[in-house]
């Protein structure tokens with residue numbers, strides 16, 4: 001089944017009418033991924049149940065005899081299980097932490113079994129709104145709202161399938177960092193160490209405010225159809241593109257964009273006379289790139305799950321909850337991140353059971369620094385994994 005957006009996004013860089021996204025529906029495995037089907041309906045925090053869910057994942061390296069060398073790597077909002085490896089069939093881009101995974105690298109595959117799942121609610125192999133519901137029609141707008149705790153409990157099935165009782169470490173940035181916190185606090189007996197990057201203990205009004213126009217953009221696209229567009233040949237790609245433009249500005253450094261683009265017009269175009277500035281063209285490019293590979297309904301489900309993130313919910317508040325983190329936890333943020341500012345990671349570190357666990361990633365790239373400053377992230381991974389406790 002091919003996903004066919006009904007119309008191109010605005011701007012000159014519209015997505016192709018036939019995007020690759022629909023090729024990733026269940027039953028059509030993308031390159032290199034494996035799945036585990038949950039043995040029973042997943043009981044969600046909302047009280048609803050999600051039947052028949054499955055989680056896609058990729059692995060690198062091998063388990064040791066005691067199966068205590070597994071590291072769980074958790075992706076950000078629009079990432080997926082392809083944490084490492086080249087671009088190829090099923091993977092339009094190289095792995096998002098490709099420099100960190102492999103023999104001799106910080107996530108040393110001669111030493112560790114590295115496991116990267118695609119989040120529940122996503123669109124890269126795990127069950128999400130584009131997957132078939134039990135009646136074989138796409139879940140679409142019927143897909144239940146998720147919390148990040150739901151996504152963690154679904155992933156316990158991956159650990160079980162691999163025979164991993166306890167992760168040597170759970171690591172991730174942004175949504176992956178939120179989920180690393182939740183892994184350690186929801187299933188504390190199953191996590192030995194944690195690396196939490198570029199995220200807050202609880203999503204703030206500032207972050208929910210940035211998400212609001214993004215959600216609105218997707219839902220006000222005439223092709224949203226209440227989330228029930230899957231299989232119609234149309235999709236709210238314009239809305240997703242607007243959401244990505246807004247989000248991408250929050251992901252990057254202000255000085256970085258000024259230095260890179262300045263007031264330069266896009267080649268051959270005249271701003272103010274129907275043409276664009278180079279930075280506008282750049283955002284158009286980011287918009288269509290995402291619209292080609294990501295399901296707008298997954299974007300909505302996962303954005304709402306991030307809005308609901310609060311480690312303190314039902315645990316007596318964040319400060320009390322964070323005392324339950326593993327002693328071997330490191331927290332780091334990016335010094336130019338204006339979406340999840342460094343003060344929020346320092347706040348997390350203040351409440352950890354062991355003091356002195358905050359670190360700083362220095363990068364001009366803003367929030368995306370946790371994806372781009374791989375050498376510094378690698379140092380943090382080595383520090384964490386070499387910590388014998």
Ligand SMILES: CC(=O)SCCNC(=O)CCNC(=O)[C@H](O)C(C)(C)COP(=O)(O)OP(=O)(O)OC[C@H]1O[C@@H](n2cnc3c(N)ncnc32)[C@H](O)[C@@H]1OP(=O)(O)O
Nearest residue numbers: 075076078079080093094095096278279281282285368371
């Ligand atoms: C690497 C992956 O994307 S893996 C897939 C999973 N993705 C994720 O986990 C995260 C999603 N990805 C991202 O957030 C980002 O892509 C990042 C952070 C990984 C990459 O950031 P960077 O390497 O800094 O890329 P940058 O922001 O400079 O964008 C470069 C792109 O903009 C394009 N570009 C630059 N200037 C312009 C311009 N004036 N007009 C149009 N396009 C432009 C480049 O041609 C390049 O295009 P390409 O990506 O198609 O090759």
Ligand SMILES: N[C@@H](CCO)C(=O)O
Nearest residue numbers: 076077078079174175
């Ligand atoms: N660029 C990242 C940032 C979100 O944390 C993504 O798209 O997933």
